[in-house]
Amino acid sequence: MGSDITGLHHVGHVVADLAGALDLYRRLGFAVPPPAYPAMAPREGAAPEPFGAVNAHADFARDFVELASPVRAEARLPDGATLVPLHAPPDVLPVLLDRIATTSANLAVCLDRFEGAHILMFSSADVDATADRLAAAGVRHGGVHTVHRPVRPDLVEAVRYLEVDGERPGLVAEGRVGVVADLDPAIQAVRVPEHPNGAVALVEAVLCAPAAGLDDLAARYTRYLDVEPVHDGPALVFPLGTARLVLLADHRLGELLPGERPVASPALAAYAVGVRDSAAVARHLRAHGVPFEVAGSGDVFVSAATALGVAVVFRQVG
Template sequence: MATEITRLHHVGHVVRDLPAALDLYRRLGFVTPAPSYPAMPPREGGEPEPFGAANTHADFPGDFLELATVVTAGGRVPSDARLVPLQAPPDVLPTLVERIDTTRANLAECLERFEGLHILMFSSSDVDATATRLTAAGVGHGGVNTVRRPTGGEVETVRYLEIDGARPGLAAEGRIGVVADLDPRIQATRAAGHPNGAVGLVDAVLCTADADLDAARARYERYLGRTPRAHGPARVFDLDGATLTLVPASGLAALLPGEQTPALPALVSCTVAVHDLAAAENLLRNNEIPVVRASSGEVFVPATAAFGTAIAFRQA
Protein backbone atom coordinates (compact mmCIF):
# COMPACT_ATOMS: atom_id res chain seq x y z
CA MET A 1 0.00 0.00 0.00
CA ALA A 2 1.49 3.33 -1.07
CA THR A 3 1.71 5.87 1.71
CA GLU A 4 3.45 9.14 2.43
CA ILE A 5 4.56 7.87 5.86
CA THR A 6 8.25 7.06 5.56
CA ARG A 7 9.93 6.13 8.84
CA LEU A 8 10.02 6.71 12.56
CA HIS A 9 10.67 10.41 13.15
CA HIS A 10 11.29 10.18 16.89
CA VAL A 11 10.15 8.61 20.12
CA GLY A 12 9.97 10.50 23.38
CA HIS A 13 10.97 9.26 26.82
CA VAL A 14 9.16 11.32 29.47
CA VAL A 15 10.83 11.44 32.87
CA ARG A 16 10.33 13.21 36.19
CA ASP A 17 13.98 13.92 37.01
CA LEU A 18 15.70 15.20 33.87
CA PRO A 19 19.19 15.62 35.42
CA ALA A 20 19.17 11.97 36.55
CA ALA A 21 17.88 10.79 33.18
CA LEU A 22 20.55 12.80 31.36
CA ASP A 23 23.19 11.12 33.48
CA LEU A 24 21.75 7.72 32.55
CA TYR A 25 21.62 8.48 28.83
CA ARG A 26 25.21 9.62 28.83
CA ARG A 27 26.22 6.42 30.65
CA LEU A 28 24.26 4.52 27.98
CA GLY A 29 26.62 6.08 25.45
CA PHE A 30 24.36 8.72 23.91
CA VAL A 31 25.46 12.27 23.21
CA THR A 32 22.69 14.44 24.67
CA PRO A 33 23.17 18.21 24.40
CA ALA A 34 22.11 20.65 27.11
CA PRO A 35 18.31 20.52 27.40
CA SER A 36 16.17 23.44 26.25
CA TYR A 37 13.59 25.01 28.55
CA PRO A 38 11.02 27.48 27.18
CA ALA A 39 11.04 30.57 29.38
CA MET A 40 8.92 33.64 30.02
CA PRO A 41 9.01 36.38 32.66
CA PRO A 42 6.39 35.64 35.36
CA ARG A 43 5.61 39.34 35.41
CA GLU A 44 6.35 42.36 33.24
CA GLY A 45 9.97 43.39 33.65
CA GLY A 46 10.94 40.14 35.39
CA GLU A 47 13.61 37.64 34.41
CA PRO A 48 12.54 34.73 32.17
CA GLU A 49 11.71 31.56 34.09
CA PRO A 50 11.29 28.03 32.69
CA PHE A 51 7.80 26.66 32.13
CA GLY A 52 5.97 24.08 30.08
CA ALA A 53 8.00 21.08 28.95
CA ALA A 54 11.76 20.78 28.48
CA ASN A 55 13.66 18.40 26.23
CA THR A 56 16.87 17.31 24.57
CA HIS A 57 17.65 14.80 21.81
CA ALA A 58 20.04 11.99 20.99
CA ASP A 59 20.23 12.78 17.28
CA PHE A 60 20.88 10.39 14.39
CA PRO A 61 21.06 11.16 10.63
CA GLY A 62 17.38 10.47 9.94
CA ASP A 63 15.60 10.47 13.30
CA PHE A 64 16.16 10.98 17.01
CA LEU A 65 15.42 9.86 20.54
CA GLU A 66 13.86 12.59 22.67
CA LEU A 67 14.24 12.95 26.43
CA ALA A 68 11.54 15.20 27.91
CA THR A 69 10.17 16.37 31.22
CA VAL A 70 7.37 18.51 32.60
CA VAL A 71 8.58 21.71 34.24
CA THR A 72 7.31 21.96 37.82
CA ALA A 73 7.76 24.60 40.49
CA GLY A 74 10.84 23.71 42.51
CA GLY A 75 11.81 20.88 40.14
CA ARG A 76 15.46 20.16 39.46
CA VAL A 77 16.88 21.91 36.41
CA PRO A 78 20.15 20.59 34.91
CA SER A 79 23.13 22.87 35.52
CA ASP A 80 23.75 23.13 31.77
CA ALA A 81 20.09 23.85 30.88
CA ARG A 82 19.50 26.37 28.10
CA LEU A 83 16.63 28.80 28.69
CA VAL A 84 14.88 29.75 25.45
CA PRO A 85 12.88 32.97 25.93
CA LEU A 86 9.73 32.93 23.83
CA GLN A 87 9.87 35.48 21.06
CA ALA A 88 6.85 35.99 18.86
CA PRO A 89 4.67 38.82 17.57
CA PRO A 90 2.05 39.94 20.14
CA ASP A 91 -0.78 38.44 18.09
CA VAL A 92 0.97 35.04 17.91
CA LEU A 93 2.40 34.76 21.43
CA PRO A 94 -0.85 33.74 23.21
CA THR A 95 -1.36 30.88 20.76
CA LEU A 96 2.23 29.73 21.24
CA VAL A 97 1.90 29.79 25.02
CA GLU A 98 -1.40 27.90 24.82
CA ARG A 99 0.21 25.24 22.64
CA ILE A 100 3.08 24.79 25.13
CA ASP A 101 0.61 24.60 28.03
CA THR A 102 -1.40 21.93 26.20
CA THR A 103 1.72 19.87 25.55
CA ARG A 104 2.70 20.21 29.20
CA ALA A 105 -0.76 19.10 30.36
CA ASN A 106 -0.73 16.07 28.05
CA LEU A 107 2.75 15.00 29.18
CA ALA A 108 1.77 15.51 32.82
CA GLU A 109 -1.19 13.18 32.27
CA CYS A 110 1.18 10.63 30.72
CA LEU A 111 3.47 10.83 33.76
CA GLU A 112 0.50 10.20 36.03
CA ARG A 113 0.13 6.83 34.28
CA PHE A 114 3.84 5.96 34.53
CA GLU A 115 7.30 7.28 33.74
CA GLY A 116 8.50 6.01 30.38
CA LEU A 117 7.97 6.15 26.62
CA HIS A 118 4.96 8.32 25.81
CA ILE A 119 5.73 9.98 22.47
CA LEU A 120 5.68 8.30 19.07
CA MET A 121 6.07 10.42 15.95
CA PHE A 122 6.16 9.17 12.37
CA SER A 123 7.88 10.92 9.47
CA SER A 124 5.96 12.01 6.39
CA SER A 125 7.14 13.12 2.97
CA ASP A 126 3.95 15.20 2.67
CA VAL A 127 2.35 16.07 6.00
CA ASP A 128 -0.54 17.92 4.32
CA ALA A 129 -1.38 14.74 2.41
CA THR A 130 -1.20 12.84 5.69
CA ALA A 131 -3.70 15.24 7.26
CA THR A 132 -6.06 14.79 4.32
CA ARG A 133 -5.75 11.00 4.40
CA LEU A 134 -6.33 10.81 8.17
CA THR A 135 -9.42 13.00 7.92
CA ALA A 136 -10.81 10.79 5.15
CA ALA A 137 -10.14 7.72 7.32
CA GLY A 138 -12.06 9.23 10.22
CA VAL A 139 -8.98 9.86 12.37
CA GLY A 140 -9.29 12.98 14.50
CA HIS A 141 -6.30 15.32 14.61
CA GLY A 142 -5.49 18.94 15.32
CA GLY A 143 -4.43 19.88 11.82
CA VAL A 144 -0.95 20.76 10.62
CA ASN A 145 0.99 23.10 12.90
CA THR A 146 4.06 25.04 11.80
CA VAL A 147 6.90 26.00 14.14
CA ARG A 148 10.01 27.90 13.12
CA ARG A 149 13.08 27.81 15.32
CA PRO A 150 16.63 29.08 14.90
CA THR A 151 19.28 26.40 14.53
CA GLY A 152 22.91 26.71 13.51
CA GLY A 153 22.53 30.22 12.14
CA GLU A 154 19.40 29.50 10.10
CA VAL A 155 15.72 28.91 10.73
CA GLU A 156 14.34 25.37 10.75
CA THR A 157 10.68 24.89 9.82
CA VAL A 158 8.92 22.01 11.59
CA ARG A 159 5.45 20.98 10.40
CA TYR A 160 3.53 18.39 12.40
CA LEU A 161 0.13 17.11 13.49
CA GLU A 162 -1.03 15.30 16.60
CA ILE A 163 -3.66 12.57 16.60
CA ASP A 164 -6.62 12.98 18.92
CA GLY A 165 -7.70 10.25 21.27
CA ALA A 166 -8.92 10.47 24.84
CA ARG A 167 -8.34 14.22 24.53
CA PRO A 168 -6.96 16.48 21.79
CA GLY A 169 -3.38 15.51 21.00
CA LEU A 170 -3.38 12.53 23.35
CA ALA A 171 -4.13 8.91 22.40
CA ALA A 172 -4.51 6.16 24.98
CA GLU A 173 -0.80 5.27 24.82
CA GLY A 174 0.50 8.84 24.67
CA ARG A 175 1.29 11.62 22.23
CA ILE A 176 1.07 10.13 18.72
CA GLY A 177 1.59 12.16 15.58
CA VAL A 178 3.25 12.79 12.25
CA VAL A 179 6.06 15.23 11.41
CA ALA A 180 7.37 16.34 8.05
CA ASP A 181 10.62 14.57 7.12
CA LEU A 182 13.68 16.04 8.77
CA ASP A 183 15.82 18.30 6.61
CA PRO A 184 18.89 16.06 6.09
CA ARG A 185 21.19 19.04 5.75
CA ILE A 186 20.14 20.53 9.08
CA GLN A 187 19.96 17.14 10.80
CA ALA A 188 23.52 16.39 9.68
CA THR A 189 24.70 19.30 11.82
CA ARG A 190 23.11 17.68 14.88
CA ALA A 191 23.85 13.99 14.40
CA ALA A 192 26.68 13.07 16.73
CA GLY A 193 29.25 10.31 16.99
CA HIS A 194 27.70 8.49 19.93
CA PRO A 195 30.13 6.51 22.10
CA ASN A 196 27.77 3.51 21.89
CA GLY A 197 27.89 3.66 18.07
CA ALA A 198 24.18 4.42 17.68
CA VAL A 199 23.20 5.36 14.11
CA GLY A 200 19.40 5.32 14.04
CA LEU A 201 16.05 4.51 15.56
CA VAL A 202 14.83 1.17 14.20
CA ASP A 203 11.88 -0.01 16.28
CA ALA A 204 9.25 0.96 18.83
CA VAL A 205 7.05 -1.53 20.68
CA LEU A 206 3.45 -0.91 21.69
CA CYS A 207 1.98 -3.42 24.14
CA THR A 208 -1.79 -3.86 24.35
CA ALA A 209 -4.21 -6.06 26.24
CA ASP A 210 -4.67 -9.29 24.29
CA ALA A 211 -8.31 -8.48 23.59
CA ASP A 212 -7.36 -5.04 22.24
CA LEU A 213 -4.64 -6.09 19.78
CA ASP A 214 -6.92 -6.19 16.73
CA ALA A 215 -8.37 -2.76 17.53
CA ALA A 216 -4.88 -1.30 17.95
CA ARG A 217 -3.79 -2.90 14.67
CA ALA A 218 -6.76 -1.38 12.85
CA ARG A 219 -6.10 2.00 14.42
CA TYR A 220 -2.46 2.06 13.32
CA GLU A 221 -3.40 0.82 9.85
CA ARG A 222 -5.45 4.01 9.54
CA TYR A 223 -2.64 6.14 10.96
CA LEU A 224 0.06 4.72 8.72
CA GLY A 225 -1.80 3.68 5.58
CA ARG A 226 0.01 0.35 5.84
CA THR A 227 -0.90 -3.25 6.65
CA PRO A 228 1.23 -5.10 9.21
CA ARG A 229 2.68 -8.58 8.94
CA ALA A 230 2.28 -11.26 11.58
CA HIS A 231 5.32 -12.26 13.61
CA GLY A 232 4.18 -14.84 16.14
CA PRO A 233 1.58 -13.09 18.31
CA ALA A 234 2.91 -9.66 17.30
CA ARG A 235 1.89 -7.46 14.40
CA VAL A 236 4.75 -5.58 12.72
CA PHE A 237 4.42 -2.47 10.56
CA ASP A 238 7.36 -2.19 8.18
CA LEU A 239 8.54 1.37 7.59
CA ASP A 240 11.59 2.58 5.68
CA GLY A 241 14.45 1.16 7.73
CA ALA A 242 12.38 0.76 10.89
CA THR A 243 9.38 -1.02 12.36
CA LEU A 244 6.50 -0.48 14.74
CA THR A 245 5.74 -3.66 16.67
CA LEU A 246 2.38 -4.27 18.34
CA VAL A 247 2.52 -7.06 20.90
CA PRO A 248 -0.21 -8.49 23.14
CA ALA A 249 0.55 -8.50 26.85
CA SER A 250 0.76 -12.31 26.81
CA GLY A 251 3.60 -12.10 24.28
CA LEU A 252 5.68 -9.37 25.91
CA ALA A 253 7.90 -11.67 27.98
CA ALA A 254 8.90 -13.66 24.90
CA LEU A 255 9.87 -10.47 23.10
CA LEU A 256 11.55 -8.72 26.05
CA PRO A 257 12.32 -11.24 28.79
CA GLY A 258 11.44 -10.01 32.25
CA GLU A 259 9.58 -6.91 31.08
CA GLN A 260 6.20 -5.93 32.48
CA THR A 261 4.04 -2.91 31.79
CA PRO A 262 2.39 -0.79 34.49
CA ALA A 263 -0.56 0.10 32.24
CA LEU A 264 -2.13 -0.88 28.93
CA PRO A 265 -1.79 0.18 26.21
CA ALA A 266 1.80 1.33 26.62
CA LEU A 267 4.86 2.09 24.55
CA VAL A 268 7.28 -0.24 26.30
CA SER A 269 10.55 -0.03 24.38
CA CYS A 270 12.54 1.50 21.57
CA THR A 271 15.50 0.07 19.67
CA VAL A 272 18.51 1.83 18.19
CA ALA A 273 20.91 0.35 15.66
CA VAL A 274 24.61 0.48 16.53
CA HIS A 275 27.78 0.00 14.49
CA ASP A 276 29.12 -2.75 16.76
CA LEU A 277 26.72 -4.50 19.13
CA ALA A 278 29.48 -6.22 21.11
CA ALA A 279 31.24 -2.90 21.69
CA ALA A 280 27.97 -1.25 22.75
CA GLU A 281 27.30 -4.08 25.21
CA ASN A 282 30.80 -3.75 26.65
CA LEU A 283 30.28 -0.02 27.15
CA LEU A 284 27.03 -0.66 29.00
CA ARG A 285 28.58 -3.28 31.26
CA ASN A 286 31.65 -1.12 31.92
CA ASN A 287 29.30 1.67 33.00
CA GLU A 288 27.52 -0.77 35.33
CA ILE A 289 24.30 -0.73 33.33
CA PRO A 290 22.29 -3.96 33.61
CA VAL A 291 21.87 -5.73 30.28
CA VAL A 292 19.43 -8.45 29.20
CA ARG A 293 19.77 -10.47 26.00
CA ALA A 294 16.59 -11.05 23.99
CA SER A 295 15.88 -14.19 21.97
CA SER A 296 16.45 -12.09 18.82
CA GLY A 297 20.09 -11.54 19.84
CA GLU A 298 19.53 -7.88 20.67
CA VAL A 299 20.51 -6.59 24.07
CA PHE A 300 18.39 -4.22 26.11
CA VAL A 301 18.49 -2.23 29.29
CA PRO A 302 15.41 -3.18 31.33
CA ALA A 303 12.76 -0.60 32.14
CA THR A 304 13.49 -0.91 35.85
CA ALA A 305 16.97 0.51 35.18
CA ALA A 306 15.96 3.09 32.55
CA PHE A 307 13.19 5.25 33.98
CA GLY A 308 10.32 3.08 32.84
CA THR A 309 11.22 2.04 29.29
CA ALA A 310 13.36 -0.75 27.88
CA ILE A 311 16.11 0.60 25.61
CA ALA A 312 17.33 -1.99 23.13
CA PHE A 313 20.40 -2.12 20.89
CA ARG A 314 20.61 -3.92 17.54
CA GLN A 315 23.51 -4.62 15.22
CA ALA A 316 23.23 -2.20 12.27
Protein backbone atom coordinates (compact mmCIF):
# COMPACT_ATOMS: atom_id res chain seq x y z
CA MET A 1 0.00 0.00 0.00
CA GLY A 2 1.38 3.44 -0.93
CA SER A 3 1.83 6.42 1.33
CA ASP A 4 -1.07 8.78 2.00
CA ILE A 5 1.35 11.65 1.23
CA THR A 6 0.85 12.82 -2.36
CA GLY A 7 3.51 15.51 -2.71
CA LEU A 8 4.74 18.87 -1.53
CA HIS A 9 1.90 21.22 -0.59
CA HIS A 10 3.98 24.34 0.01
CA VAL A 11 7.16 25.77 1.40
CA GLY A 12 7.03 28.94 3.46
CA HIS A 13 9.58 31.72 3.43
CA VAL A 14 9.41 33.69 6.68
CA VAL A 15 10.44 37.31 6.22
CA ALA A 16 10.77 40.41 8.35
CA ASP A 17 9.59 42.91 5.72
CA LEU A 18 6.76 41.49 3.62
CA ALA A 19 6.68 44.54 1.35
CA GLY A 20 10.37 44.11 0.54
CA ALA A 21 9.99 40.36 0.07
CA LEU A 22 7.11 40.88 -2.36
CA ASP A 23 9.29 43.21 -4.39
CA LEU A 24 12.06 40.59 -4.46
CA TYR A 25 9.73 37.78 -5.50
CA ARG A 26 8.26 39.86 -8.29
CA ARG A 27 11.78 40.60 -9.56
CA LEU A 28 12.41 36.84 -9.39
CA GLY A 29 9.49 36.52 -11.79
CA PHE A 30 6.71 35.29 -9.53
CA ALA A 31 3.22 36.76 -9.77
CA VAL A 32 2.28 37.33 -6.13
CA PRO A 33 -0.89 39.30 -5.35
CA PRO A 34 -1.04 41.82 -2.49
CA PRO A 35 -1.80 40.19 0.87
CA ALA A 36 -4.90 40.47 3.02
CA TYR A 37 -4.16 41.20 6.68
CA PRO A 38 -6.38 39.88 9.48
CA ALA A 39 -7.60 42.87 11.45
CA MET A 40 -9.36 43.64 14.72
CA ALA A 41 -10.30 46.85 16.49
CA PRO A 42 -7.97 47.36 19.48
CA ARG A 43 -10.87 48.83 21.45
CA GLU A 44 -14.55 49.48 20.99
CA GLY A 45 -15.23 52.13 18.39
CA ALA A 46 -11.67 52.08 17.00
CA ALA A 47 -10.78 51.21 13.42
CA PRO A 48 -9.56 47.65 12.75
CA GLU A 49 -5.79 47.21 12.81
CA PRO A 50 -3.61 44.39 11.41
CA PHE A 51 -2.62 41.68 13.89
CA GLY A 52 -1.36 38.12 14.07
CA ALA A 53 0.35 36.84 10.94
CA VAL A 54 0.07 37.62 7.24
CA ASN A 55 1.00 35.72 4.11
CA ALA A 56 0.99 35.87 0.33
CA HIS A 57 1.29 33.06 -2.22
CA ALA A 58 2.95 32.33 -5.53
CA ASP A 59 0.38 29.75 -6.64
CA PHE A 60 0.73 26.79 -8.97
CA ALA A 61 -1.79 24.12 -9.98
CA ARG A 62 -1.08 21.67 -7.13
CA ASP A 63 1.16 23.60 -4.71
CA PHE A 64 2.57 27.02 -3.90
CA VAL A 65 5.34 29.07 -2.33
CA GLU A 66 4.29 31.13 0.68
CA LEU A 67 5.69 34.37 2.00
CA ALA A 68 4.82 34.72 5.69
CA SER A 69 5.51 37.28 8.38
CA PRO A 70 4.36 38.01 11.91
CA VAL A 71 2.50 41.33 11.94
CA ARG A 72 4.59 44.01 13.63
CA ALA A 73 3.35 47.51 14.39
CA GLU A 74 6.36 49.19 12.80
CA ALA A 75 6.22 47.21 9.54
CA ARG A 76 4.95 48.98 6.43
CA LEU A 77 2.00 47.44 4.61
CA PRO A 78 2.70 46.42 1.01
CA ASP A 79 1.07 48.40 -1.77
CA GLY A 80 -2.43 47.09 -2.46
CA ALA A 81 -2.70 45.24 0.88
CA THR A 82 -6.18 45.00 2.36
CA LEU A 83 -7.48 44.58 5.88
CA VAL A 84 -9.98 41.79 6.54
CA PRO A 85 -11.81 42.35 9.86
CA LEU A 86 -12.08 39.10 11.80
CA HIS A 87 -15.61 37.81 12.33
CA ALA A 88 -16.46 34.60 14.16
CA PRO A 89 -19.25 33.29 16.41
CA PRO A 90 -18.60 33.99 20.12
CA ASP A 91 -17.97 30.31 20.86
CA VAL A 92 -15.42 30.02 18.04
CA LEU A 93 -13.61 33.35 18.42
CA PRO A 94 -11.39 32.43 21.44
CA VAL A 95 -10.15 29.27 19.70
CA LEU A 96 -9.48 31.18 16.49
CA LEU A 97 -7.60 33.93 18.30
CA ASP A 98 -5.52 31.35 20.16
CA ARG A 99 -4.50 29.66 16.87
CA ILE A 100 -3.63 33.00 15.30
CA ALA A 101 -1.55 33.93 18.36
CA THR A 102 0.27 30.58 18.27
CA THR A 103 1.00 30.90 14.55
CA SER A 104 2.28 34.45 14.97
CA ALA A 105 4.45 33.48 17.95
CA ASN A 106 5.93 30.52 16.05
CA LEU A 107 6.73 32.72 13.05
CA ALA A 108 8.44 35.18 15.39
CA VAL A 109 10.52 32.33 16.87
CA CYS A 110 11.53 31.28 13.34
CA LEU A 111 12.39 34.83 12.33
CA ASP A 112 14.47 35.35 15.47
CA ARG A 113 16.47 32.29 14.43
CA PHE A 114 17.04 33.55 10.87
CA GLU A 115 15.15 35.00 7.93
CA GLY A 116 14.54 32.23 5.44
CA ALA A 117 12.47 29.12 4.73
CA HIS A 118 10.95 27.64 7.89
CA ILE A 119 7.74 26.05 6.64
CA LEU A 120 7.49 22.65 4.95
CA MET A 121 4.03 21.25 4.29
CA PHE A 122 3.15 18.01 2.55
CA SER A 123 -0.08 17.12 0.72
CA SER A 124 -2.33 14.26 1.76
CA ALA A 125 -5.24 12.62 -0.01
CA ASP A 126 -6.76 11.89 3.44
CA VAL A 127 -5.42 14.14 6.18
CA ASP A 128 -7.46 12.35 8.87
CA ALA A 129 -5.88 9.03 7.93
CA THR A 130 -2.48 10.73 7.97
CA ALA A 131 -3.17 12.06 11.47
CA ASP A 132 -4.03 8.55 12.66
CA ARG A 133 -0.94 7.05 10.99
CA LEU A 134 1.37 9.64 12.54
CA ALA A 135 -0.10 9.12 15.99
CA ALA A 136 0.34 5.35 15.63
CA ALA A 137 3.97 5.94 14.64
CA GLY A 138 4.57 8.00 17.77
CA VAL A 139 4.67 11.36 15.97
CA ARG A 140 3.14 14.07 18.16
CA HIS A 141 0.90 16.58 16.43
CA GLY A 142 -1.88 18.99 17.29
CA GLY A 143 -4.68 17.20 15.46
CA VAL A 144 -6.48 18.21 12.29
CA HIS A 145 -7.68 21.83 12.14
CA THR A 146 -9.86 23.59 9.61
CA VAL A 147 -9.55 27.21 8.52
CA HIS A 148 -11.51 29.02 5.83
CA ARG A 149 -9.85 31.24 3.25
CA PRO A 150 -11.79 33.57 0.94
CA VAL A 151 -10.87 33.00 -2.71
CA ARG A 152 -13.29 35.58 -4.11
CA PRO A 153 -16.55 37.04 -2.78
CA ASP A 154 -18.58 33.99 -3.84
CA LEU A 155 -15.99 31.30 -3.06
CA VAL A 156 -14.46 30.18 0.25
CA GLU A 157 -11.88 27.41 0.60
CA ALA A 158 -11.79 25.06 3.60
CA VAL A 159 -8.18 24.17 4.45
CA ARG A 160 -7.63 21.12 6.65
CA TYR A 161 -4.17 20.65 8.13
CA LEU A 162 -2.05 19.35 11.00
CA GLU A 163 1.28 20.47 12.41
CA VAL A 164 3.95 18.23 13.90
CA ASP A 165 4.91 19.13 17.47
CA GLY A 166 8.44 19.43 18.75
CA GLU A 167 9.62 21.27 21.83
CA ARG A 168 6.96 23.88 21.01
CA PRO A 169 3.50 23.00 19.68
CA GLY A 170 3.61 23.33 15.89
CA LEU A 171 7.40 23.65 15.64
CA VAL A 172 10.21 21.12 15.20
CA ALA A 173 13.92 21.92 15.03
CA GLU A 174 13.86 23.00 11.38
CA GLY A 175 10.60 24.95 11.61
CA ARG A 176 6.92 24.39 10.98
CA VAL A 177 6.32 20.96 9.42
CA GLY A 178 2.94 19.46 8.71
CA VAL A 179 0.43 17.94 6.34
CA VAL A 180 -2.41 19.64 4.47
CA ALA A 181 -5.30 18.15 2.53
CA ASP A 182 -4.71 18.17 -1.22
CA LEU A 183 -5.59 21.45 -2.89
CA ASP A 184 -8.92 21.47 -4.71
CA PRO A 185 -7.98 21.74 -8.43
CA ALA A 186 -11.09 23.73 -9.28
CA ILE A 187 -10.44 26.29 -6.55
CA GLN A 188 -6.72 26.46 -7.27
CA ALA A 189 -7.42 27.09 -10.95
CA VAL A 190 -9.06 30.37 -9.93
CA ARG A 191 -5.81 31.51 -8.29
CA VAL A 192 -3.05 30.33 -10.61
CA PRO A 193 -1.52 33.19 -12.61
CA GLU A 194 0.91 33.19 -15.51
CA HIS A 195 4.26 33.72 -13.78
CA PRO A 196 6.68 35.88 -15.79
CA ASN A 197 9.48 33.40 -15.01
CA GLY A 198 7.43 30.52 -16.42
CA ALA A 199 7.19 28.69 -13.08
CA VAL A 200 4.59 25.92 -13.07
CA ALA A 201 5.16 23.83 -9.92
CA LEU A 202 7.04 23.37 -6.67
CA VAL A 203 9.34 20.43 -7.38
CA GLU A 204 11.85 20.16 -4.53
CA ALA A 205 12.72 21.18 -0.99
CA VAL A 206 16.30 20.81 0.29
CA LEU A 207 16.72 20.23 4.02
CA CYS A 208 20.23 20.41 5.46
CA ALA A 209 21.50 19.10 8.78
CA PRO A 210 24.83 18.26 10.43
CA ALA A 211 26.32 15.09 8.97
CA ALA A 212 26.17 13.35 12.35
CA GLY A 213 22.42 13.97 12.58
CA LEU A 214 21.41 13.12 9.03
CA ASP A 215 20.39 9.52 9.74
CA ASP A 216 18.16 10.61 12.61
CA LEU A 217 16.59 13.29 10.42
CA ALA A 218 15.98 10.73 7.68
CA ALA A 219 14.34 8.37 10.18
CA ARG A 220 12.08 11.16 11.35
CA TYR A 221 10.94 12.04 7.83
CA THR A 222 10.47 8.38 7.02
CA ARG A 223 7.89 8.33 9.82
CA TYR A 224 6.32 11.57 8.66
CA LEU A 225 6.02 10.54 5.02
CA ASP A 226 5.73 6.74 5.21
CA VAL A 227 8.28 6.68 2.38
CA GLU A 228 11.80 5.24 2.36
CA PRO A 229 14.54 7.56 1.06
CA VAL A 230 16.89 6.59 -1.75
CA HIS A 231 20.50 7.65 -2.25
CA ASP A 232 21.22 10.13 -5.04
CA GLY A 233 24.85 11.21 -4.99
CA PRO A 234 25.50 13.01 -1.70
CA ALA A 235 21.78 13.27 -0.90
CA LEU A 236 19.02 11.18 0.60
CA VAL A 237 15.87 11.70 -1.47
CA PHE A 238 12.24 11.08 -0.60
CA PRO A 239 10.27 10.74 -3.86
CA LEU A 240 6.88 12.46 -3.55
CA GLY A 241 5.02 12.06 -6.82
CA THR A 242 6.27 14.77 -9.17
CA ALA A 243 8.26 16.43 -6.36
CA ARG A 244 10.89 15.34 -3.88
CA LEU A 245 12.38 16.14 -0.50
CA VAL A 246 16.19 16.17 -0.45
CA LEU A 247 18.15 15.66 2.78
CA LEU A 248 21.76 16.74 2.67
CA ALA A 249 24.65 17.13 5.10
CA ASP A 250 25.47 20.81 5.62
CA HIS A 251 28.96 20.62 4.17
CA ARG A 252 27.71 19.06 0.92
CA LEU A 253 25.19 21.73 -0.09
CA GLY A 254 27.84 23.39 -2.25
CA GLU A 255 28.05 20.20 -4.32
CA LEU A 256 24.49 20.83 -5.51
CA LEU A 257 24.51 24.63 -5.45
CA PRO A 258 28.04 26.00 -5.82
CA GLY A 259 28.96 28.56 -3.18
CA GLU A 260 25.94 27.87 -0.96
CA ARG A 261 26.16 27.17 2.75
CA PRO A 262 23.13 26.71 5.04
CA VAL A 263 22.40 29.81 7.10
CA ALA A 264 21.55 27.54 10.07
CA SER A 265 21.23 23.85 10.79
CA PRO A 266 18.95 22.00 10.56
CA ALA A 267 17.20 24.22 8.05
CA LEU A 268 15.46 24.40 4.70
CA ALA A 269 18.37 25.68 2.65
CA ALA A 270 16.75 25.74 -0.79
CA TYR A 271 13.64 25.00 -2.78
CA ALA A 272 13.16 24.44 -6.50
CA VAL A 273 10.36 25.40 -8.85
CA GLY A 274 9.83 23.83 -12.23
CA VAL A 275 10.01 26.27 -15.15
CA ARG A 276 9.36 25.99 -18.87
CA ASP A 277 12.67 27.49 -20.01
CA SER A 278 15.78 28.03 -17.87
CA ALA A 279 17.29 30.39 -20.44
CA ALA A 280 14.19 32.58 -20.24
CA VAL A 281 14.52 32.65 -16.45
CA ALA A 282 18.13 33.79 -16.76
CA ARG A 283 17.08 36.58 -19.15
CA HIS A 284 14.33 37.68 -16.76
CA LEU A 285 16.65 37.77 -13.74
CA ARG A 286 19.32 39.67 -15.66
CA ALA A 287 16.77 42.22 -16.88
CA HIS A 288 15.55 42.79 -13.31
CA GLY A 289 19.00 43.13 -11.77
CA VAL A 290 18.92 39.86 -9.81
CA PRO A 291 22.30 38.08 -9.65
CA PHE A 292 22.17 34.34 -10.25
CA GLU A 293 24.35 31.26 -10.66
CA VAL A 294 24.11 28.10 -12.75
CA ALA A 295 24.62 24.73 -11.05
CA GLY A 296 26.41 21.80 -12.65
CA SER A 297 22.98 20.29 -13.29
CA GLY A 298 22.06 23.29 -15.44
CA ASP A 299 19.65 24.65 -12.84
CA VAL A 300 19.58 28.43 -12.52
CA PHE A 301 19.57 29.55 -8.88
CA VAL A 302 19.52 32.71 -6.82
CA SER A 303 21.67 32.50 -3.71
CA ALA A 304 20.37 32.62 -0.15
CA ALA A 305 22.39 35.80 0.35
CA THR A 306 20.31 37.48 -2.37
CA ALA A 307 16.97 35.75 -1.71
CA LEU A 308 16.56 36.54 1.99
CA GLY A 309 18.01 33.37 3.50
CA VAL A 310 16.96 30.58 1.13
CA ALA A 311 18.37 29.61 -2.27
CA VAL A 312 15.69 29.69 -4.97
CA VAL A 313 16.29 27.17 -7.76
CA PHE A 314 14.72 27.21 -11.22
CA ARG A 315 14.66 23.79 -12.88
CA GLN A 316 13.54 23.25 -16.46
CA VAL A 317 10.78 20.64 -16.65
CA GLY A 318 8.71 19.10 -19.41
